Structure formats: structure tokens, C-alpha cells
Amino acid sequence: MISDWLQKIGHRLLSRFSRVGRGSLFLWQCLLSLPYVFTRPMLLIRQLFYVGVQTLLIILVAGVFVGMVLALQAYIVLVDFGAEESISLMVSLSILRELGPVFTGLLFAGRAGSALTAEIGLMKSTEQLSGMEMMAVNPMKYIIAPRFLAGIISVPLLTSIFMAVAILGGFFVATEMLGQYEGVFWSQMQAKVDFYEDLMNGMIKSLVFGFVVVWIAVFEGYDCVPTSEGLGQATTRTVVHGSLAVLGMDFILTALMFNV
Amino acid sequence: MARVAEVTVCRAVFDKDTIISTDISTGASTGTSDILVQVRGLSFSRGNRKIFDNIDMDIERGKVTAIMGPSGTGKTTLLKLIGGQLKPDAGTVLVDGENVHKLSPSALYDLRRRTMGMLFQSGALLTDLSVFENVAFPLREHTSLTEAAIHHLVLLKLEVVGLRGARDLMPSELSGGMARRVALARAIALDPEMIMFDEPFTGQDPISMGVLVKLIHDMNHALGLTSVVVSHDVSETASISDYIYVISGGKVIQQGTPMEIKHSDSLWVQQFMGGLADGPVPFHFSSEPLLADLMKGSVND
Numbered sequence: 001m002i003s004d005w006l007q008k009i010g011h012r013l014l015s016r017f018s019r020v021g022r023g024s025l026f027l028w029q030c031l032l033s034l035p036y037v038f039t040r041p042m043l044l045i046r047q048l049f050y051v052g053v054q055t056l057l058i059i060l061v062a063g064v065f066v067g068m069v070l071a072l073q074a075y076i077v078l079v080d081f082g083a084e085e086s087i088s089l090m091v092s093l094s095i096l097r098e099l100g101p102v103f104t105g106l107l108f109a110g111r112a113g114s115a116l117t118a119e120i121g122l123m124k125s126t127e128q129l130s131g132m133e134m135m136a137v138n139p140m141k142y143i144i145a146p147r148f149l150a151g152i153i154s155v156p157l158l159t160s161i162f163m164a165v166a167i168l169g170g171f172f173v174a175t176e177m178l179g180q181y182e183g184v185f186w187s188q189m190q191a192k193v194d195f196y197e198d199l200m201n202g203m204i205k206s207l208v209f210g211f212v213v214v215w216i217a218v219f220e221g222y223d224c225v226p227t228s229e230g231l232g233q234a235t236t237r238t239v240v241h242g243s244l245a246v247l248g249m250d251f252i253l254t255a256l257m258f259n260v
Numbered sequence: 261m262a263r264v265a266e267v268t269v270c271r272a273v274f275d276k277d278t279i280i281s282t283d284i285s286t287g288a289s290t291g292t293s294d295i296l297v298q299v300r301g302l303s304f305s306r307g308n309r310k311i312f313d314n315i316d317m318d319i320e321r322g323k324v325t326a327i328m329g330p331s332g333t334g335k336t337t338l339l340k341l342i343g344g345q346l347k348p349d350a351g352t353v354l355v356d357g358e359n360v361h362k363l364s365p366s367a368l369y370d371l372r373r374r375t376m377g378m379l380f381q382s383g384a385l386l387t388d389l390s391v392f393e394n395v396a397f398p399l400r401e402h403t404s405l406t407e408a409a410i411h412h413l414v415l416l417k418l419e420v421v422g423l424r425g426a427r428d429l430m431p432s433e434l435s436g437g438m439a440r441r442v443a444l445a446r447a448i449a450l451d452p453e454m455i456m457f458d459e460p461f462t463g464q465d466p467i468s469m470g471v472l473v474k475l476i477h478d479m480n481h482a483l484g485l486t487s488v489v490v491s492h493d494v495s496e497t498a499s500i501s502d503y504i505y506v507i508s509g510g511k512v513i514q515q516g517t518p519m520e521i522k523h524s525d526s527l528w529v530q531q532f533m534g535g536l537a538d539g540p541v542p543f544h545f546s547s548e549p550l551l552a553d554l555m556k557g558s559v560n561d
Contacts, residue, residue, distance in 0.1 A: 123387075126382055126384065126387070127380045127381075127382050127384040128384050128385075128386055128387070130340075130345060130380065130384065131378070131380055131384030131385075131386075131443075132386075133343075133345060133372075134343055134345070134372060134376060134377070134378040135372070135373075135377075135397070135398045135401070135446070135450075136369040136370070136372040136373035136398075136401075136402065137397075137398070137401050137402075138365075138369065142401075
């Protein structure tokens with residue numbers, strides 16, 4: 001009875017470790033394949049469109065609303081202390097340091113990550129990847145590397161767009177709904193927000209999140225069991241693991257960046 | 261002037277009479293003892309299940325070799341082992357004298373480009389590319405031909421499979437038979453020495469099946485290709501093959517020319533080739549006698 005239980009646990013642990021090993025080897029091969037993408041820029045441009053441009057709408061809409069809600073919440077808290085002119089500070093610091101990169105990472109995992117996994121998984125189940133190998137074309141170079149690089153490039157760009165529209169959303173609420181002067185809003189931001197400490201740290205976070213999410217997404221697609229059930233599970237894992245990885249990495253990076 | 265000459269050559273190659281004459285010349289030029297693929301002592305297992313147990317096989321250059329056996333005997337796995345997509349537990353696979361599983365990844369890709377083409381059961385066409393682009397894909401990846409040359413070559417390859425008119429269609433607009441023919445055109449795009457056909461006749465209507473049988477036969481003879489056909493469609497495969505291996509239970513249980521296989525003494529082979537419902541492979545999946553099973557009652561009783 002106990003030996004069965006131990007065997008089951010051992011089996012699960014072994015399969016987890018072998019998965020981590022496969023994932024690491026996959027990443028290594030993917031990095032080695034990246035130079036190929038520069039010889040075929042059209043592959044990258046096409047993926048930038050699918051992965052980046054097509055995620056833009058959800059990023060814009062989410063960004064505006066997050067900024068607006070933050071401004072309202074900031075007002076509710078700050079007005080009690082007579083510090084409502086600091087709305088812009090609260091909105092911009094929250095967005096630049098945390099919410100911009102984290103929200104973009106989560107939305108990217110849900111929108112583009114799941115699509116990448118499903119696409120690559122379907123290519124595997126319809127033998128397109130095998131077919132490519134037999135035509136002596138390495139799918140790591142032709143399929144995986146362009147998607148991987150497109151993800152890493154897209155996420156920081158999407159994050160910067162999210163940050164911009166969220167601050168504009170906060171600006172709209174502060175000035176149009178709450179009657180704050182435009183000059184107060186911008187001057188507070190200009191005085192207190194640091195380019196390197198706040199903006200660049202946020203961008204570094206977004207780069208790391210992009211790397212992790214797109215790695216999980218392409219690996220899950222490439223490693224999936226090529227059946228409809230396996231593909232469904234792989235897509236779910238991309239969203240769940242990708243989102244958890246973003247949140248976990250956010251904690252680690254925040255602790256490192258802000259010397260807590 | 262050059263273009264006129266090119267078109268003339270193309271016409272000559274695909275003229276029916278020329279195909280017959282090429283047939284005779286290739287038949288004469290290829291020696292019967294010339295082995296392209298040599299499989300020795302090959303063993304492979306998945307989990308606890310042994311798929312192949314120490315099998316030997318020779319595939320002759322310029323011939324159609326069929327690998328037959330019931331579903332689930334690992335015929336497709338064998339093609340993947342020959343193509344180097346899977347690694348065996350033991351044994352060697354030599355393709356054109358090179359041990360497939362000892363090659364570096366780049367050498368393996370080079371060997372595949374030179375000698376192998378594979379036609380997958382599903383066709384494995386790239387779904388985001390048109391028919392034309394699918395056939396052009398290996399040419400664009402492996403050659404530095406001009407756009408005009410690629411255009412000519414693709415049209416010629418599509419002409420061979422009778423689908424030149426379908427060049428602008430997307431794979432989703434093709435029937436199963438057409439998809440396989442496009443995949444065949446793509447497989448011959450780089451003029452490989454050998455093409456491996458994975459269940460080419462499965463799920464095809466009689467007309468598509470007839471077209472595929474004719475194509476495999478004609479291409480083998482006209483282009484001097486070595487063909488490996490994995491199938492369980494007995495009559496179609498036997499009609500075009502020069503040599504047949506019958507595998508079951510992880511072993512080669514019979515080999516020979518179609519005539520030898522047809523007249524085999526083995527009851528198993530007779531059951532398989534004749535499509536008989538009962539024989540050495542029983543109709544019933546193994547279970548206890550029916551009466552004993554009924555007397556036990558249902559689980560809920």
C-alpha cells in the first residue's frame with residue numbers, strides 16, 4: 001500500500017523532472033536557432049503581426065480601464081488626507097512598476113500564448129512538424145524561433161503601450177470626472193517618477209515576463225500529446241503556468257529591483 | 261531562347277512515350293543487388309510494449325518495397341526509424357551506406373535532403389501556404405533557384421500529379437486524395453532517391469486510390485525512385501510492389517515477391533492477404549467463455 005503510494009509519487013516527480021529537462025533543452029535549441037530568424041526576416045514580421053499586433057486591442061482596452069479604475073480608487077483614498085493632487089503619482093507608479101508589466105504578461109499569456117500553443121500543437125498533430133523534419137527543414141528554426149523572438153519583442157512594446165493608455169485613462173478620470181487641473185496631474189508625475197527606477201525596471205520586468213510566457217507557450221505546443229485532449233490540456237497549461245510564472249517572477253523581480 | 265529550350269526539355273520529360281523509354285533505361289541501369297536501406301537487428305519498444313524485436317530488412321534501389329501488416333504493428337514507426345525521427349533500442353539502419361542514428365543533426369538533415377522524401381498519411385501540408393507554395397517550400401529552403409525556375413519546377417511537379425490547375429487553392433480546400441497528391445508533388449520536389457509512403461491508400465475513394473496506385477507505380481518507373489510503401493491495403497499494394505515484407509508481433513513473418521507471399525504456406529499470411537475474419541488471428545478478443553461470463557452476472561447484482 002505504502003510502496004504503491006511511494007511509487008506513484010516517485011513516478012510523478014520523475015515525469016515532472018523530465019519535463020523540466022525537456023523544457024530546458026528545448027529552450028537551448030531555440031536560442032541556438034535564433035540566428036536563423038535574421039536570415040528570414042519575413043518569418044519574424046509575420047509572427048510579430050500575429051503575436052503582437054493582434055494582441056493590441058485587448059491591451060488598449062484593458063489599459064484604459066485599469067488606468068481609470070486606479071484613478072478613481074486613488075481619489076477615494078487620497079481625498080481623506082487632502083492629497084488628491086497625488087492621483088497621478090499613484091496611478092503612474094502602480095502602472096509603471098507593477099500593473100503594466102503584470103497585466104500585459106497575463107493578457108499576453110491568455111491571448112497570444114494560448115494561440116501559439118494551439119497552433120504549434122495542431123501542427124504537431126497534423127504531422128506538419130514531422131513533415132518539415134523529413135523535408136530537412138528544422139522546425140525549431142522555421143516554426144519555433146520566429147514565434148519565440150516575436151513574443152520577446154512584442155511583450156515590452158505592448159507593455160509600453162499599456163502603460164501609456166493606462167496613464168491617459170487615469171488622466172481622463174482625474175481631469176474630466178474629478179476636476180483636477182491638467183498641470184497638477186503632469187507636474188506631480190514629472191517630479192516624482194524616475195526614468196530608470198520606475199520605467200526601466202518595469203520594462204525589464206516585461207522583457208522577463210515575455211521571455212517566460214512565450215517559452216512556456218511554444219514548449220507546451222511542441223511537447224503536447226498530439227490528440228484533441230492533449231492539445232486542450234496543453235493550451236490550458238500555457239495559460240495557467242504562464243500566468244503563475246508572471247506573478248511569481250514579479251515577486252522575485254520586485255524584491256531584487258527595489259532592495260526590499 | 262533559353263526559356264524555349266527549358267520548356268522543350270520539360271515537355272520531353274513528361275511525354276508519355278518518354279516515360280516508358282525512361283522506364284526501360286532505369287530498369288536496366290539499376291542493379292538488383294544494390295541496397296539503399298539496410299535494417300539489421302532493429303529493436304524498438306514504447307514503454308513496456310515491444311514494437312520491433314530484432315528485425316532485418318533490405319530495401320533495393322529503384323524498386324517498390326511494401327511493408328504490410330495489421331494496424332498497430334508499428335509500420336509507421338518503422339518509417340520514422342528509417343527517417344531518423346525515432347531512435348531504436350538496438351540495431352542499425354543504414355541509408356545509402358550511412359548509419360542514420362549515428363549521424364549529427366546537420367548530417368542527418370543533409371541525408372534526408374539528398375535521399376528521402378516522405379508522404380504522410382494526412383499529407384502534412386503546411387496549412388498557411390497555398391498548394392503552389394507548399395510544393396515550392398523545399399525548393400525555397402534548400403536551393404538558390406530563381407523565382408522563375410521555382411515557378412517552372414513547381415508547375416512541372418504539380419503536372420505530374422495532375423493538379424497544376426489547383427495551384428492557387430489552400431490545403432483546406434482540397435479533398436483527402438488531392439492533399440496526398442500535392443504532398444507527393446512536394447515530396448518529389450527535390451528529386452530524392454527514395455520516397456516513403458505512409459498508408460497512402462487509407463480512407464481514399466476507389467478513383468483516388470486508383471490515381472495514387474498509378475502515380476506511385478509510374479513515378480517509380482519513370483523517375484527511377486526507390487519507393488517504400490507501408491500499407492494494409494493488400495491488393496493495391498501487392499499490385500505495384502516488387503518485394504513485400506509482412507510484419508506482425510514485432511517480427512518479419514514473411515517476405516518475398518507478391519507471388520511468393522500470395523502462395524505462402526503460413527495460415528496467418530493467408531488470413532491477412534485474403535482478409536478472412538477468423539483464423540490464426542481470432543475474431544474474438546481474448547476472454548473467458550461466454551457462458552461463464554454470463555453466469556457471473558453484472559457487477560451491480
